[in-house]
Amino acid sequence: MKKRIVIGVTGASGIIYAIDLIKRLKADPTIETHGIISDWAKQNLKLESDVSLKEFEEMLDYHYSNRDLGAAVASGSFLTDGMVIVPASMKTVAGISMGFGDNLISRAADVTLKEQRKLVIVPRETPLNAIYLENLTKLARLGVQIIPPIPAFYSQPKTIDDLVAHQSMKLMDALGIENHVSRRWKDSE
Numbered sequence: 001m002k003k004r005i006v007i008g009v010t011g012a013s014g015i016i017y018a019i020d021l022i023k024r025l026k027a028d029p030t031i032e033t034h035g036i037i038s039d040w041a042k043q044n045l046k047l048e049s050d051v052s053l054k055e056f057e058e059m060l061d062y063h064y065s066n067r068d069l070g071a072a073v074a075s076g077s078f079l080t081d082g083m084v085i086v087p088a089s090m091k092t093v094a095g096i097s098m099g100f101g102d103n104l105i106s107r108a109a110d111v112t113l114k115e116q117r118k119l120v121i122v123p124r125e126t127p128l129n130a131i132y133l134e135n136l137t138k139l140a141r142l143g144v145q146i147i148p149p150i151p152a153f154y155s156q157p158k159t160i161d162d163l164v165a166h167q168s169m170k171l172m173d174a175l176g177i178e179n180h181v182s183r184r185w186k187d188s189e
């Protein structure tokens, strides 16, 4: 059986991270993707990329409206192997930390938490105020993996794609997906 990964994409800057990860998961025949794209993520897709919404949705095996609280991923009885929210807005992080499942992304995250499955969040905002930090801390204490898009330079990145690939490697590692996406520490030795 394929590994089922839910991907929430929200309206924080950095849609490029979602595009890169989804492309890599699409290329992996062992993975089945279930995507949810918020309204503001759709705006950012237009602002920050050359990828159309149709192309973006076609990269996913299944995609749902963020308003569809009756979708498969809204229920714990629909088995998944985890969820990643990339990029994650502070508004969505706040909703999840309060258990406020008013859209499918926050509901699916809620479900992932209550079923004690793997939840990975890529929060993107700067500077970080105490509200954001408290919300993220609360989630980290529940076992959520917080992987902000903070680049490492030991892999000697030359391009933006190199930086983004390194982030995708971290996300795939967190989701337990074998990958050789980017250079690892000591890889070259």
Ligand SMILES: Cc1cc2nc3c(=O)[nH]c(=O)nc-3n(C[C@H](O)[C@H](O)[C@H](O)COP(=O)(O)O)c2cc1C
Residues within 6 Å of the ligand: 009, 010, 011, 012, 013, 038, 039, 040, 041, 043, 044, 047, 088, 089, 090, 091, 092, 124, 125, 126
């Ligand atoms: C161009 C643009 C960039 C944004 N970047 C961020 C960001 O980096 N982080 C963030 O928390 N919110 C950001 N926002 C604000 C969110 O889109 C806004 O809070 C929205 O309500 C998030 O809703 P969603 O989480 O349902 O997508 C941005 C908005 C726009 C229009």
